[in-house]
Amino acid sequence: MSALDVLFTSVRVGRLTFGNRLVMAPMGTCLDQGGYITDDTVAYYRRRAEGGVGAITVEGCLVSADTVGPEPRLCAPECVPGLRRIVEAVRPHGTVVGVQLMHPGRQVVAGPSVAPSPVPLNSAAPTPHELTEPEIDRIVADYARAARFAAEAGFDYLEVHGAHGYLPSNFLSPRHNLRTDGYGGTLENRARFSLEVARAIVAAVDLPLVWRLNGTDAEPGGFDLDSAVAVAKLLQDSGVASISVSSGTWLTLHETLAPMAVRRGHMRPLVQAVRQAVSVPVMAVGRLDDPALAAEIVASGDADLVLLGRGLIAEPDWPDLVRAGRLGEVRPCIACNACVDLVGRGERARCSVNPEVGRELTWSVEAAAAPRSVMVVGSGPSGLEAARIARLRGHRVSVWEADDALGGKLSVAGAAPSKREVLRFRDFQARRLAELGVEIRTSSPVSAGTVAEECPDVVVVATGAVPLVPPVPGIDGPDVHDAQRLLRGEIAVAPGTRLVVVGGSATGCETAELMRARGAEVTIVEMRGSIGRGIEAITRRQLVKQLRHDGVGILTKAVVVGIEPGSVRWRPADDDTAAEETVPADLVALAIGWRATGPQVAAELAADGVDVRILGDAETPADFVRAINAGADTGLAV
Incomplete structure (x- = not known):
């Protein structure tokens, strides 16, 4: 029996049974259109369900009609059919599916900015409108109405986003909630809004309710762990079936969405404290995509379930691969936050290590009609990905690298102490290419004579860029x-x-x-x-x-x-x-800065009529995401 088997035991959450301890965390995708679910959104969630995760919490959906943001909406009957399509796509795979209800409060992208007190998010943000008690009552009703729409769509459970500085979290903060009425002052008063929302949802629908709660805001004078433990108990008493413990706000995002320099499991003490205080199941999060760490947190009793967010974006098959013991095939999330950065700018989610993300609807690595000989010159991110995809399609692939090791800019980028995670992806790619039978030639610069001697059908120029x-x-x-x-x-x-x-x-x-x-x-x-x-x-x-x-x-x-x-x-x-x-x-x-090398190299190699493709930095110096996607596109096209 493996120590990892604990991740694949069932657990009860309210009246539901989750088939395993792994839950896909709710993360924005910007795959919706005008707040409504698209075919791309459905395909994205279906793909994660296919990978064996026990439960999926669909990204935060806006509960109030006057709130505008990049998130899907769940505030009117016309929102229901699209969300029902996600449920219908996910459930056949044995995955329990829930949806997160959210009100951004003062962190709104457009529309009215509201908060418990007129305290702006930062010096550049507008001063939010201080909610009156009738307005608070209306928002509580919005949550209950959204819960009914979610039930109509067929979701198995609900989650309220009560963390990260969104409206319930903002009420909990002694730093930002300066009210002197029944919604401010003491912790019990600051928790009143959250408890009213929880009770309204529990009264409205017969679905288990998960509450996402900050273990700490990680802000001076903000919501802290002692307060979180007390609020968790109050939420449990109000009918909440599970607590999902996170941390941080928009002012401390390095806690919420820890970059690669932050150690894995950095939130573990928070979830441990909450778990000891309540009897309902507790969910842990915070760079827990290392299987051994995830299993140890569950086995120790520090948490009952583990949330995977960015890890499932990078590797949708993480659960099935780990369950099968095929750990070397798990594509590593390097916590580069490219997915987060793109969505934060209102762009569609993509991934630095997984080119499938955001195009699951059309993604297909099909066998080539006629296998060809493909020579990839250069082994940076785009070259390695082009080689991998081309080989999966059945081509005969060789990678030629002038240096004595694979990696190109990956090796350079991973040299700094805060960037060592990049080397995990480099090593993963090198290992997968070897397993797939790609011929690797290091310390092997390529010239027109080399191409003439090897006689490839296609030369892929991925030589990167040179410094200006x-x-x-x-x-x-x-x-x-x-x-x-x-x-x-x-x-x-x-x-x-x-x-x-x-x-x-x-x-x-x-x-x-x-x-x-x-x-x-x-x-x-x-x-x-x-x-x-x-x-x-x-x-x-x-x-x-x-x-x-x-x-x-x-x-x-x-x-x-x-x-x-x-x-x-x-x-x-x-x-x-x-x-x-x-x-x-x-x-x-x-x-x-950088200057592309591709045109010059391609001109030299194409002199004898060779089919030459240029990609990545060799064509146009760009970021990691575009390099990986360019490599994948070339691998699909050759």
Whole structure:
């Protein structure tokens, strides 16, 4: 018997039996259209049900008609048919299905911003309208009405989003709820709105109710663990069948949607405390996609169920693969938060490691009509994915890499301490290609002669991009290097070295992080107004905060005008007449930008009439998501 078997035992939630302990967490997708469910939405949830998860909680649906956001709506009869289609698509796979009811409160995208008190979300946000008691009563009724619509759609259970700073959570916060009436002041008063919503739903429908509750807001003066334990007991007494414990708000999203630098299971102490206080089943969340950790949390009694969010986006078959002991086939979620970032901008969900996401309706890896010989030149993210998909389709595939190991930019990106998760995906891809029988050629640069000798039917150019080197005096000096060379360890950096990183891109920030960890005195010089552009917002916020905490100097709106032995000269970017200043520098790392290599390489290889495809950074330098999807598209097309 495996230690992982505990994940696949049944558990009761109210009157329901969940077939296993794994629940798909509710996460926004932006696959709806104008708030209504689409074929793409249905296919997305069907695909997760096919993977063996015990229960699926459909993403938050808006309960009030005057609330506008990227979420689906559940506030009118016309919302019911689309949601019923999700239920009908999921249930044949033996999966229990629920839906999350939500009111964003002051965190609304459009429409009225409302809150218990007129406290804005941040300095740039509007001051929300302070809800009157009649308005509170109306919203409570909205939740009950939405619950009835959900029951009509056929859902097995309901969940209220009472965490993350949304309206119920906002009421619970002593920092943001400043009311002096019966909905403010004491914890019991601040919990009154949540309890009224819970009781109204329990009275309206005969479905188990799950309540998503913050174990802490992770804000100074905010809702804390002691309060969460007390509220969990009150919710249980009000008829709630299960508590789902999370943490954080929009002001502390690194808690809610932890980037890869945050350890797995960081919320475990929160769920443990709530579990000890209540008798209803409790759900845990927080980067629990490691099977051993998930199983240990259940086996220890710290939680009864485990939520998988981003892990099921990356790998829909996670439950079935783990149950079968095929752990090496589980595509790892690297917590890059690309899915979160896209949805946060109102764009459709996609994934950095799974190109199927968002296009489940049409995704099909079909056998090629006529197998071909495919040579992939370069082994960055796009090249590896092109090779994988092409091989799955039955082509004879070889990967040619000039360096001595696979990975390309994956290896460089994973060098910084906060980015090591990237290496897990690199290693997964390398392992899967070997298992699929892809021929791997490292330390093997490709020329027109190589192509002539190998005679492939198709050459896929995935050689990535090369660094931009601007015409700055001294930039060709002996102490000036491409930042990637430092990340790869090709340039020794001794403790105390004064390092100037020119460019505050992702590569520049990662170089600064790694070299500072090794004892260098680091300064980033960036011509724009901020550093970390192109990095997902939550990750970026935490990375910049950590760099400042670690003593990395950051000069923004600064243009480098010259590099000399021992210093870098710069001037303000917005003032050509300003006097130049200097930064001491024993070593300079360049992280300024990229130039695509594909057109030149393709022109050389296509001279003899070879069918050449260019993809990824080799065509246009872009982000990880676009690289993986470009690779997949090429693999499907060759």
